[in-house]
Amino acid sequence: MARDTLTGSRIRERRSIAGLRQADLARQVGISASYLNLIEHNRRRIGGKLLVDIAQVLGVEPSMLTEGAEAALIATLREAAAGAGAPSHEADRVDEFAGRFPAWAEVLAWAHRRVGSLERTVETLSDRLTHDPHLAASLHEVLSTAAAIHSTASILAETGELEAEWRDRFHKNLNQDSQRLAESSKALVTYLDQSQEGGDDPRGVPQEEVEALFASRGHHFEELETGAMDIEGLIAGAPGLTSAAARQVAEVTLGIYARDAQAMPLTEFRAALVQSGLDPVALAAQFETDLPSVLRRIATLPEGVGGAEAGLVVCDASGSILYRKAIPGFALPRQGDSCPLWPLFTALNRPLVPIRRRVSQLGRTAAEFDCMAVATPQFMPDFDHDPVYRAFMLILPASGPEESRQDVQPVGSSCRVCPRGTCGARREPSILSEGF
Amino acid sequence: MSRHVLLVEDEPNITEAIRFLLMRDGWTVDAHSDGADAVDIIRAARPDLVILDVMLPGKSGMEILRDLREIEELRAMPVLMLTARGQSRDRDMAEKAGVSRFMTKPFSNAEVLTAVRDLHAQATQS
Numbered sequence: 357m358a359r360d361t362l363t364g365s366r367i368r369e370r371r372s373i374a375g376l377r378q379a380d381l382a383r384q385v386g387i388s389a390s391y392l393n394l395i396e397h398n399r400r401r402i403g404g405k406l407l408v409d410i411a412q413v414l415g416v417e418p419s420m421l422t423e424g425a426e427a428a429l430i431a432t433l434r435e436a437a438a439g440a441g442a443p444s445h446e447a448d449r450v451d452e453f454a455g456r457f458p459a460w461a462e463v464l465a466w467a468h469r470r471v472g473s474l475e476r477t478v479e480t481l482s483d484r485l486t487h488d489p490h491l492a493a494s495l496h497e498v499l500s501t502a503a504a505i506h507s508t509a510s511i512l513a514e515t516g517e518l519e520a521e522w523r524d525r526f527h528k529n530l531n532q533d534s535q536r537l538a539e540s541s542k543a544l545v546t547y548l549d550q551s552q553e554g555g556d557d558p559r560g561v562p563q564e565e566v567e568a569l570f571a572s573r574g575h576h577f578e579e580l581e582t583g584a585m586d587i588e589g590l591i592a593g594a595p596g597l598t599s600a601a602a603r604q605v606a607e608v609t610l611g612i613y614a615r616d617a618q619a620m621p622l623t624e625f626r627a628a629l630v631q632s633g634l635d636p637v638a639l640a641a642q643f644e645t646d647l648p649s650v651l652r653r654i655a656t657l658p659e660g661v662g663g664a665e666a667g668l669v670v671c672d673a674s675g676s677i678l679y680r681k682a683i684p685g686f687a688l689p690r691q692g693d694s695c696p697l698w699p700l701f702t703a704l705n706r707p708l709v710p711i712r713r714r715v716s717q718l719g720r721t722a723a724e725f726d727c728m729a730v731a732t733p734q735f736m737p738d739f740d741h742d743p744v745y746r747a748f749m750l751i752l753p754a755s756g757p758e759e760s761r762q763d764v765q766p767v768g769s770s771c772r773v774c775p776r777g778t779c780g781a782r783r784e785p786s787i788l789s790e791g792f
Numbered sequence: 793m794s795r796h797v798l799l800v801e802d803e804p805n806i807t808e809a810i811r812f813l814l815m816r817d818g819w820t821v822d823a824h825s826d827g828a829d830a831v832d833i834i835r836a837a838r839p840d841l842v843i844l845d846v847m848l849p850g851k852s853g854m855e856i857l858r859d860l861r862e863i864e865e866l867r868a869m870p871v872l873m874l875t876a877r878g879q880s881r882d883r884d885m886a887e888k889a890g891v892s893r894f895m896t897k898p899f900s901n902a903e904v905l906t907a908v909r910d911l912h913a914q915a916t917q918s
Binding site: 492495496499500501502503504505506507508510511514515522525526529532533 | 901
């Protein structure tokens with residue numbers, strides 16, 4: 357049934373919600389109850405003054421009665437019906453359903469969105485469960501204890517007359533299990549916290565193992581600067597690099613570090629910073645190198661050199677994050693599903709053009725940062741081959757003249773945890789708004 | 793009619809709760825907590841139905857189930873599997889191994905009771 361023919365159904369629904377009898381509404385708008393009955397069963401078209409009068413009595417906008425549920429709601433319901441394999445003759449009547457039962461339709465749409473959100477969460481956790489035996493064992497412990505508590509509590513609550521001996525035993529079991537649950541939950545949270553902080557145990561993902569090595573060294577390798585140790589020796593002495601893949605990624609990343617250090621020796625680079633200030637383009641010219649090398653070099657200076665703590669993000673043309681050096685106040689998601697508004701991605705859209713933006717990441721602190729980004733070809737392409745770009749973004753705490761608020765670009769960390777509701781770049785709903 | 797359940801579960805409080813639940817429903821319940829010799833215990837006890845946890849010390853519930861299905865006289869024995877892992881691939885694995893019913897933790901007592909009654913009824917009818 358077409359949406360505009362359902363005005364009567366919506367009137368009936370709204371009248372029920374308002375607690376009005378058909379005869380009451382009919383009397384108030386000056387028509388007979390039998391005529392209103394025909395309207396409510398969509399057997400008479402309605403419009404003009406009568407529609408406005410009915411809407412006024414029901415306390416809604418006339419458009420609520422003529423247009424009914426939002427298109428987005430209908431689309432979500434269709435999606436839900438398709439996903440659940442609803443018979444087509446029923447699914448085709450989704451419009452009628454939304455018109456007749458708007459509140460239930462909203463509930464169903466909300467549930468469908470919620471299921472989607474939870475499925476994504478479960479998928480992420482499932483993937484970790486598959487690759488993380490410690491996490492699997494911890495969750496098994498929590499769920500088994502919860503099962504014991506649930507089962508025991510149900511017996512206590514639902515069994516009418518329970519012998520004192522059994523009752524005491526179950527109370528004792530509940531006490532034991534609740535203590536066990538508290539301990540295992542605490543251990544699980546500690547484990548997950550350590551994982552999020554990129555602690556000493558990097559959970560076996562190559563990129564994360566390398567990231568953990570760099571983080572543990574403050575992203576600076578004195579032995580490579582001085583030549584006291586080569587890359588091979590450094591990797592051999594890093595037990596956290598557990599897989600061949602991680603060691604290979606580390607070799608490449610440390611190789612880049614060593615070349616940057618050679619091109620911009622620490623003493624000279626420090627002197628240049630004092631003389632020219634933190635001007636990446638001028639520094640690139642002075643050391644006859646490219647801009648990405650300078651951005652990397654600034655981000656990997658030892659503490660106290662350069663005047664400001666710097667963060668760095670490197671991504672490839674797919675947007676996958678290859679390197680992250682975090683800076684307090686600017687969240688860098690681990691999974692790579694970053695905010696597309698970052699200057700890093702603007703640079704990918706405008707290769708070879710240095711991009712400087714002052715940004716503020718929505719969140720608790722809303723601190724401001726100066727981001728400098730550029731995208732350059734990953735390698736020199738052959739004739740008639742497309743270049744593949746890699747983008748680099750240096751993140752510095754905002755300094756210098758204050759920008760007017762309109763010049764500060766609001767960005768997020770990732771859609772999933774971004775509270776900004778009206779963002780055109782949003783990929784998926786925020787779990788914050790969905791209350792997860 | 794014989795109503796004998798063997799519960800293979802290493803969580804003593806889950807065992808206690810299920811034992812109570814089934815005994816109230818008229819079942820004889822034996823319990824065992826080690827996976828390593830579970831097949832031998834089942835073969836010797838010949839229960840009407842087995843409730844089997846997946847993560848057990850010694851041998852996993854999935855391995856035990858596969859072994860049971862290899863033994864001619866135990867091939868048709870109803871097995872209700874309990875697990876904290878409810879992913880579809882775990883369910884698929886259990887179905888391929890010949891599980892009769894798959895239930896994820898935490899479960900409700902009513903679910904367990906219904907499953908046990910259903911499986912037993914199906915087995916006695918066939």
